[in-house]
Amino acid sequence: xxxxxxxxxxxxxxxxxxxxxxxxPQGELAVLIGTSGSGKSxxxxxxxxxxxYDAGTLRFAGEDxxxxxxxxxxxxxxYAIQSIGLFPHWTVEQNIATVPQLLHWPKPRIRDRxxxxxxxxxxxxxxxxxxxxxQLSGGQQQRVGVARALAADPDVLLMDEPFGALDPVxxxxxxxxxxxxxxxxxxxxxxxxxDIDEALGLGQRIVLMEQGRIVQQGSPLELLTHPASxxxxxxxxxxxxxxxxxxxxxxxxxxxxxxAVGGEPIAxxxxxxxxxxxxxTRKVDRLPVVDExxxxxxxxxxxxxxxxxx
Amino acid sequence: xxxPLKGWPKALWRVAGDPLPWSxxxxxxxxxxMPALRPLFAALFPELDRPVYxxxSxxxxxxxxxxxxxxxxxxxxxxxxLLGLWVCRPAGRAFRPLFExxxxxxxxxxPVAVLAVAAPIIGFGEAPALIALVLYGxxxxxxxxxxxxxSVPASTREVAQGLGLDTWQSLYKxxxxxxxPVILSGIRTSVIINIGTATIASTVxxxxxxxxxxxxxxxxxTAYVIQGAVLVALLAITSDQLFxxxxxxxGAWRTRDATDAGAARFVQVSGR
Ligand SMILES: Nc1ncnc2c1ncn2[C@@H]1O[C@H](COP(=O)(O)OP(=O)(O)O)[C@@H](O)[C@H]1O
Ligand SMILES: [Mg+2]
Numbered sequence: 001x002x003x004x005x006x007x008x009x010x011x012x013x014x015x016x017x018x019x020x021x022x023x024x025p026q027g028e029l030a031v032l033i034g035t036s037g038s039g040k041s042x043x044x045x046x047x048x049x050x051x052x053y054d055a056g057t058l059r060f061a062g063e064d065x066x067x068x069x070x071x072x073x074x075x076x077x078x079y080a081i082q083s084i085g086l087f088p089h090w091t092v093e094q095n096i097a098t099v100p101q102l103l104h105w106p107k108p109r110i111r112d113r114x115x116x117x118x119x120x121x122x123x124x125x126x127x128x129x130x131x132x133x134x135q136l137s138g139g140q141q142q143r144v145g146v147a148r149a150l151a152a153d154p155d156v157l158l159m160d161e162p163f164g165a166l167d168p169v170x171x172x173x174x175x176x177x178x179x180x181x182x183x184x185x186x187x188x189x190x191x192x193x194x195d196i197d198e199a200l201g202l203g204q205r206i207v208l209m210e211q212g213r214i215v216q217q218g219s220p221l222e223l224l225t226h227p228a229s230x231x232x233x234x235x236x237x238x239x240x241x242x243x244x245x246x247x248x249x250x251x252x253x254x255x256x257x258x259x260a261v262g263g264e265p266i267a268x269x270x271x272x273x274x275x276x277x278x279x280x281t282r283k284v285d286r287l288p289v290v291d292e293x294x295x296x297x298x299x300x301x302x303x304x305x306x307x308x309x310x
Numbered sequence: 311x312x313x314p315l316k317g318w319p320k321a322l323w324r325v326a327g328d329p330l331p332w333s334x335x336x337x338x339x340x341x342x343x344m345p346a347l348r349p350l351f352a353a354l355f356p357e358l359d360r361p362v363y364x365x366x367s368x369x370x371x372x373x374x375x376x377x378x379x380x381x382x383x384x385x386x387x388x389x390x391x392l393l394g395l396w397v398c399r400p401a402g403r404a405f406r407p408l409f410e411x412x413x414x415x416x417x418x419x420x421p422v423a424v425l426a427v428a429a430p431i432i433g434f435g436e437a438p439a440l441i442a443l444v445l446y447g448x449x450x451x452x453x454x455x456x457x458x459x460x461s462v463p464a465s466t467r468e469v470a471q472g473l474g475l476d477t478w479q480s481l482y483k484x485x486x487x488x489x490x491p492v493i494l495s496g497i498r499t500s501v502i503i504n505i506g507t508a509t510i511a512s513t514v515x516x517x518x519x520x521x522x523x524x525x526x527x528x529x530x531x532t533a534y535v536i537q538g539a540v541l542v543a544l545l546a547i548t549s550d551q552l553f554x555x556x557x558x559x560x561g562a563w564r565t566r567d568a569t570d571a572g573a574a575r576f577v578q579v580s581g582r
Contacts, residue, residue: 050472071474079472085465089487089563098473132563148473158472 001026001156001188002047007056009042009212016042018212019056024205029182029189031203033196033235039212040192044158047190048074061155075099078149078157082165085145086133092118092144093129099152117147121177139170146178150185157189163198175202196236200224200244208232220248246305247273254307255289257298265290268297272305279305330551337544341368344537351533363522363534372541375518378508382440383501386447390500391493393448394455395481406456413449421446421507429514439511439518446507447500454496458489491561498553505546509538519545 002024009017017039024030032040045051046058049070058065065073078099086095093114100110118125121143133141142162149157163171175198182189193199199206200220207217215235216228224245227233237244252268265288266278278287285302325331340347344362351361396402397409421442428438462485470480486493509520519542526534 045472048472050468071476074472074474079469081465081469081472085469087466087470087484087488089484098475102474102479134564 001028001061002190003057003059004043004046005057005059007046007053007058009039009046009051010054011042015212017046017053020212020214022207022214022217024188024190026188027186028204029191029202030205030207031199032190032192032207032209033194033199034209034215036194038209040194040209041160042212043209044160044190044192047156048077048079048158050074071102075102075152076155078151078154079159080145080149080157080162081160082142082162086141086148088133090132091129092123092131092133092136095133095144096148096151098148099154103152105152113151114147117150120150120181121147123147137170138166139174142166142170142174143177146174146181150181155188157187159189159191161192161194164193164195171198178202197244197247200236200247208235221245224248243273243276246276247271251275251289251300252297254304255298255300256304259299260296261286261288261299263288265296266300268292275300276305330548330555333544333547333551337372337541337548340541340544341372344368351537355531355533358531358533360531361533363525363537365525366517366521368537368541371517371519371521371538372545374516375505375508375520375542375545378436378439378443378511378516378518379501379504382443382508383447383497383504385440385444386500386504387451387497389444390448390451390496391455394452394459394493398456398459409452410456413452416445417449421510422513425510425514434515436511436516438514439508439516443504443507443511447504450496450500450503451493452496454493454499455489457496458492459485461492462488491557494553494557494560498550498557501553502546502550505549506542509542 002022004020004022007017007020008015020039020043022043032043034040042051046053047060047065049065049068052066060068060073087098090098093111096114096117097110100113105113114129115125118128123140123143128136128140128144133144136144142165145162146159149159163174166174178189178191179202181187191202200223203220205217206220206223208215208223210231216223216232218226223232223236224241227236233241249272250268251266251270251272251274254272255268263284263286264282266275268289268291275287279285279302287300289297289300291297345364348362351358355361393409397406424442424445425438428441432438432441466484466488467480470484475483508518509523511518512520512524519538522534522538523542526532526536526538
């Protein structure tokens with residue numbers, strides 16, 4: 001879907017992106033991560049031509065992005081940044097309708113689409129569509145930002161630290177939302193973050209950048225188990241790699257379905273990291289597991305956390 | 311304290327507490343009724359033979375004054391906004407420092423000096439007056455436009471572009487509406503100054519509310535001076551109030567709190 005081959009970008013004589021090779025297949029959720037100034041945003045913005053690349057080739061859907069009219073290209077790609085990106089003088093409805101209006105959709109279709117998206121992002125349409133951004137909490141603003149990016153059903157979603165300004169609880173909720181939307185829509189998503197937990201939790205492919213170059217790319221598991229260098233090892237968190245590995249798997253994967261114990265249950269959708277925390281705080285070695293509907297689903301044994309990881 | 315007012319007394323109180331109707335009523339009353347105040351001015355200035363200015367009707371002077379202000383302000387608004395826009399675009403950015411110092415310089419000439427230079431070159435009458443007024447009106451408007459556009463966050467501009475708005479769409483749908491309150495307050499300042507400055511246009515022969523003031527000053531007729539000055543002041547106050555009203559309207563979305571959200575539910579998606 002998106003192919004960088006030896007793409008470079010020079011700002012003031014310095015290479016912000018340096019001979020980048022990266023392929024993001026259709027439907028993948030790729031996360032660009034790295035320290036501040038490593039070239040993540042520049043890489044993202046080259047995809048929708050907010051930044052024009054200087055050397056190499058960058059293809060979208062098989063064609064050089066330069067062959068597209070910039071506005072046409074951008075309207076096929078949702079774009080979301082930190083919450084300040086909402087237009088403050090427009091209502092939630094008008095903000096979400098931005099791209100559909102540019103594409104001249106008929107009004108009833110726009111209205112229905114806004115309703116659908118507000119529902120998708122758990123904002124009650126009747127209550128929120130007429131509000132202005134300053135009448136929303138940070139988390140709600142960000143939901144609207146995501147809805148706006150999705151509005152015209154784009155092929156690709158580009159997100160630049162979309163949850164960066166949020167508190168941890170709201171951020172976790174929105175990450176879960178994004179995971180759900182990705183699973184539901186199968187869209188290609190490129191997300192920039194500097195939060196390693198966000199990257200490990202969301203990404204199917206993680207691209208770790210430093211000084212405009214890719215240091216390592218791969219699945220979260222690959223990065224954690226086979227870091228290519230000390231830099232990668234430090235970045236993913238040398239001392240708590242084990243904890244982060246646990247965060248990649250769900251309780252459901254290790255549950256013994258034929259057993260039942262008493263006590264306060266844990267949800268099968270929780271991560272094993274959360275389960276480890278529950279084992280330690282409750283000082284037990286077995287936890288009852290319940291499914292989404294709260295029905296008993298079996299038991300999780302402490303020793304099963306150690307089961308071989310891939 | 312009195313109990314809270316309800317019904318028509320409340321409505322009446324709201325109108326009475328608003329200076330706009332008052333200043334407007336005073337302006338109209340004095341414009342039409344100045345001759346009726348003859349006994350008052352005669353009593354105040356017993357030494358004057360003609361205590362009320364009568365060469366022209368005050369209605370004609372107000373109209374002439376207003377049309378001079380309207381014409382010069384219209385030119386200044388068009389020119390100031392366009393220049394301000396241009397020096398904030400990539401194409402004109404290089405000229406911004408030069409433009410800003412030119413504007414600052416033009417402002418340091420007293421208006422009378424501009425008239426004194428312009429009149430011999432262009433001749434007497436309205437043309438030199440208009441030129442001086444336009445030059446003076448330009449600065450606050452251009453400054454307001456630049457400040458307004460500067461106040462639009464870079465991230466807002468970037469996201470507009472990123473969503474696929476082209477340069478013009480971004481300008482008229484996003485940047486200008488967000489800059490509008492600042493631009494409008496520049497226009498407000500400019501027009502109010504203009505209303506005052508237009509009085510000295512009478513020194514080069516244009517007919518304005520400055521006429522009674524200039525004639526009164528040269529003929530030691532204080533009554534004429536007062537009559538002209540009061541009307542100019544009322545004109546300025548009324549215009550300022552009107553601008554205040556307009557600013558409130560433009561910024562209405564900013565002050566909306568969560569309780570108003572229900573009413574906004576029925577607001578349709580804006581037209582293209
Ligand atoms: N528009 C620009 N002009 C000049 N330098 C820029 C511009 N955008 C980014 N840079 C530089 O390019 C480098 C990479 O920036 P960026 O891609 O924003 O990094 P990140 O998003 O990873 O923090 C930085 O050194 C930054 O200063
Ligand atoms: Mg960045």
